[in-house]
Amino acid sequence: MLRRTLLKTTAAAALALTFGVQAHAELNGPVNYIIPFGPGGESDISARLQQPFFAEKFGQEMVVSYQPGGGGAVGWASLNGLNGDGQTIMGVNLPHIIIKPAQKDVGFTTESLNTFYMFHFTPDAIVVPANSPYQTLADLVNDAKANPGQVTMSGSGKASANHLAQIKFDKMTGALTTYVPFKGTGASVTALLGNQVKAQWGYTTVGAKQGDAVRMLAVAMEERHPLFPDVPTFKELGYDMVGGAYRGIALPNTASAETTAMWSDMIGQINADPAFRQKMLDGGFAMLDISAADMPAFMADRVAEYLKDAREAGLIK
Amino acid sequence: MEFSHFLSALTPLNFALALFGVVAGTVIGSIPGLTATMALAILVPITFSMEPASALILLGAIYTGAIYGGAYAAILLNTPGTPSAIATTFDGYPMAKRGDGDLAVALACFASVFGGLVGAIALLFLAPPLSQVALAFGPIEYFWLSVFGLSLIASLSSGNLMKGLVGGAFGMILSTVGVAEISADIRLTFGSQTLIGGFGVVGALIGLYCVPVLIDLVAVPDRHLKVEEGVKTVRIGEAFALAMRSKFNLIRSSIIGTLVGILPGAGGSVAGLVAYSEAKRTAKQDQKFGEGEPNGIMATESANSATVGGGFIPTLVLGIPGTPPDAIVLGALLVQGVRTGPAMFTQSGSIVFTFIYGLIIATVLMLPAGLLIGRYAYKSIVTVPKAVLVPTVGFMTIIGTFAIRNSVSDVIIMLCLGVFGWVVARFGFAASPIVLGLILGPIAEQGFVQGWTIGAATNNLFGMFFGRPISQGILLFTLITLILPPVVKWQKSRRYEEADQ
Numbered sequence: 001m002l003r004r005t006l007l008k009t010t011a012a013a014a015l016a017l018t019f020g021v022q023a024h025a026e027l028n029g030p031v032n033y034i035i036p037f038g039p040g041g042e043s044d045i046s047a048r049l050q051q052p053f054f055a056e057k058f059g060q061e062m063v064v065s066y067q068p069g070g071g072g073a074v075g076w077a078s079l080n081g082l083n084g085d086g087q088t089i090m091g092v093n094l095p096h097i098i099i100k101p102a103q104k105d106v107g108f109t110t111e112s113l114n115t116f117y118m119f120h121f122t123p124d125a126i127v128v129p130a131n132s133p134y135q136t137l138a139d140l141v142n143d144a145k146a147n148p149g150q151v152t153m154s155g156s157g158k159a160s161a162n163h164l165a166q167i168k169f170d171k172m173t174g175a176l177t178t179y180v181p182f183k184g185t186g187a188s189v190t191a192l193l194g195n196q197v198k199a200q201w202g203y204t205t206v207g208a209k210q211g212d213a214v215r216m217l218a219v220a221m222e223e224r225h226p227l228f229p230d231v232p233t234f235k236e237l238g239y240d241m242v243g244g245a246y247r248g249i250a251l252p253n254t255a256s257a258e259t260t261a262m263w264s265d266m267i268g269q270i271n272a273d274p275a276f277r278q279k280m281l282d283g284g285f286a287m288l289d290i291s292a293a294d295m296p297a298f299m300a301d302r303v304a305e306y307l308k309d310a311r312e313a314g315l316i317k
Numbered sequence: 318m319e320f321s322h323f324l325s326a327l328t329p330l331n332f333a334l335a336l337f338g339v340v341a342g343t344v345i346g347s348i349p350g351l352t353a354t355m356a357l358a359i360l361v362p363i364t365f366s367m368e369p370a371s372a373l374i375l376l377g378a379i380y381t382g383a384i385y386g387g388a389y390a391a392i393l394l395n396t397p398g399t400p401s402a403i404a405t406t407f408d409g410y411p412m413a414k415r416g417d418g419d420l421a422v423a424l425a426c427f428a429s430v431f432g433g434l435v436g437a438i439a440l441l442f443l444a445p446p447l448s449q450v451a452l453a454f455g456p457i458e459y460f461w462l463s464v465f466g467l468s469l470i471a472s473l474s475s476g477n478l479m480k481g482l483v484g485g486a487f488g489m490i491l492s493t494v495g496v497a498e499i500s501a502d503i504r505l506t507f508g509s510q511t512l513i514g515g516f517g518v519v520g521a522l523i524g525l526y527c528v529p530v531l532i533d534l535v536a537v538p539d540r541h542l543k544v545e546e547g548v549k550t551v552r553i554g555e556a557f558a559l560a561m562r563s564k565f566n567l568i569r570s571s572i573i574g575t576l577v578g579i580l581p582g583a584g585g586s587v588a589g590l591v592a593y594s595e596a597k598r599t600a601k602q603d604q605k606f607g608e609g610e611p612n613g614i615m616a617t618e619s620a621n622s623a624t625v626g627g628g629f630i631p632t633l634v635l636g637i638p639g640t641p642p643d644a645i646v647l648g649a650l651l652v653q654g655v656r657t658g659p660a661m662f663t664q665s666g667s668i669v670f671t672f673i674y675g676l677i678i679a680t681v682l683m684l685p686a687g688l689l690i691g692r693y694a695y696k697s698i699v700t701v702p703k704a705v706l707v708p709t710v711g712f713m714t715i716i717g718t719f720a721i722r723n724s725v726s727d728v729i730i731m732l733c734l735g736v737f738g739w740v741v742a743r744f745g746f747a748a749s750p751i752v753l754g755l756i757l758g759p760i761a762e763q764g765f766v767q768g769w770t771i772g773a774a775t776n777n778l779f780g781m782f783f784g785r786p787i788s789q790g791i792l793l794f795t796l797i798t799l800i801l802p803p804v805v806k807w808q809k810s811r812r813y814e815e816a817d818q
Binding site: 149 | 361362451452456495496498501503508510514517581582635638641644649651652654657658722724726763767770774775
């Protein structure tokens with residue numbers, strides 16, 4: 001009996017040693033980067049921007065593929081069933097991975113996802129067409145107060161970053177606007193440009209893409225976005241709104257601590273590249289550097305805030 | 318728009334890229350489940366090292382080829398290779414069954430080249446004004462457009478309207494399963510994780526069209542397609558003569574395709590169906606749509622190919638992708654550092670015009686390439702013994718369905734739908750109305766919810782739904798489509814009665 005226990009212990013120790021030796025993780029061929037949405041959205045664009053930098057820095061191709069469905073839930077529910085050897089990663093989005101599991105059982109929980117880096121966010125912004133009568137944020141707020149419900153605002157989906165921003169802003173101003181959900185930011189911009197709605201809850205990326213065709217009234221950042229020095233922040237105008245949709249990357253939770261650390265380091269290196277930062281800023285994105293080590297604290301903050309907002313808005317129980 | 322752009326599109330590299338793109342696209346598109354979107358997504362990194370115009374030409378050529386390639390499986394296996402080719406099955410498969418498969422493939426090629434050219438020329442000359450069409454379509458217009466599309470069920474299910482409508486309604490219910498696109502509600506999943514992603518259109522197409530064909534192939538001893546013994550001539554001449562006789566149909570369908578392609582919420586499948594329905598509505602006495610009428614193939618194939626050029630119009634002018642493949646092209650451009658959106662035509666004019674000429678060249682190259690590949694595809698499907706054909710195609714359906722989003726659930730759903738489709742077909746329920754409901758259901762639902770929200774907020778519900786000119790136009794066409802067939806039928810029967818007396 002004693003001998004068997006001893007044998008087992010020795011075997012375990014030997015195993016641990018072998019793994020200890022192999023602990024230095026490395027890439028082994030092309031990497032599969034799954035975006036749990038269709039092509040063309042902000043998640044896709046930012047992944048596409050990372051692609052050439054990754055190949056250049058680490059000598060391996062990054063193959064972007066799409067796994068849309070269930071507003072991202074199909075992808076995230078499948079993530080932990082994939083191989084955790086570090087060859088497969090998946091984009092994750094806030095508030096999606098916090099709100100969805102809080103609404104219903106969608107096959108994953110926020111905590112079950114091994115999110116190792118948050119690399120950017122698209123700050124919320126109120127966008128109007130170039131020919132809109134709203135010149136400033138005050139114009140829009142006054143109109144919404146004078147005509148409750150008549151100011152229609154498009155946005156991407158319900159219980160989304162756009163929707164939460166609309167609810168929060170209405171509460172802050174005491175005005176009443178009508179939120180019209182569309183399928184993705186592209187459709188919501190189309191509705192705005194076609195004057196189907198009076199304004200849009202979008203992101204700074206909309207301003208970058210549409211240029212002179214639109215006007216942004218305010219952006220939800222601490223400081224003004226370098227691409228739009230003339231657009232005020234909500235804070236400047238007296239509304240305490242900073243935030244948007246945050247995007248990061250996760251590994252299957254079977255990935256070792258070494259693999260996770262390696263990935264966090266690699267994405268951090270891409271994020272530190274000035275050329276990459278410039279391309280992201282030109283696209284209207286705002287950079288963010290939350291590495292694997294800082295993730296628990298960051299997520300805890302976000303979870304608390306989003307769940308509180310969503311609960312007050314009646315989106316979750 | 319100068320001549321120099323045409324010359325830069327003609328450089329050996331760009332020419333080779335166009336040819337390679339068309340051939341690769343045709344082959345990929347012909348395999349059910351492998352879509353243009355997927356092909357482009359994988360190939361985008363290759364284009365990073367290219368000049369922006371060359372990159373665009375390669376991507377555009379693959380896209381064009383894939384839309385045409387979808388016709389092969391539609392004609393020879395009754396399975397749309399891409400959603401755009403749904404209406405191609407209506408007349409393509411009956412033609413193939415009676416031994417005219419080679420003619421049908423050649424017709425599809427002529428029609429695709431014609432439609433592709435119309436779309437590309439519209440992109441070249443009329444892009445900025447036409448892009449306004451995308452903006453003129455609001456939620457309500459999409460709602461009525463999908464209702465118009467659903468009215469096609471009436472004309473598709475001749476004599477079996479009730480069963481057609483039941484199938485359509487069933488398809489619409491299927492489309493609501495999973496996480497709702499805009500309200501984010503989780504519906505009709507019964508707590509199952511398998512259903513949370515809903516019923517994907519491509520998977521449903523493969524299941525509902527391909528699986529019943531495979532079952533039938535195994536169940537009956539006859540050959541798959543009838544082959545005329547001794548006929549060795551290529552039927553290009555015959556196809557060309559038929560296409561020439563249907564000039565008007567080709568032009569009308571191509572214009573429909575271009576316009577529908579501009580609409581970001583519609584796409585190739587809707588374009589093909591609308592063009593088919595128009596061709597059928599204006600059919601002459603001797604044309605029997607649904608029983609192997611060449612005009613049915615030409616209408617669908619010219620329309621869906623025209624959506625390629627049409628879809629690039631909002632993509633390049635407004636920065637709004639007209640179709641999913643356009644979204645990938647847009648992403649590739651962004652990585653290249655090309656500013657898309659309103660400024661693109663003025664600031665990056667040389668890239669845009671070189672690309673458009675490249676697209677035109679690729680479309681023209683599709684004529685010889687498409688005819689050659691088409692003949693080869695036809696020959697191999699016809700000559701391959703069933704014992705090889707069935708397992709090969711069966712294998713492809715599973716791989717294709719899995720490849721859409723690496724999901725085993727999709728494969729399970731596909732197989733279940735396939736068996737279900739085969740069983741209900743015994744009772745006279747066709748696959749097409751179900752698929753129509755599945756595709757148009759979400760468009761109708763989103764348009765209705767958004768239109769109602771805006772209408773209710775502005776206290777103008779009636780005006781919202783019935784007061785807008787484009788909506789009224791679509792509504793009028795819908796009524797004509799619904800009312801005309803019964804009236805014509807009634808008149809005919811009266812004439813027969815008079816003749817009898």
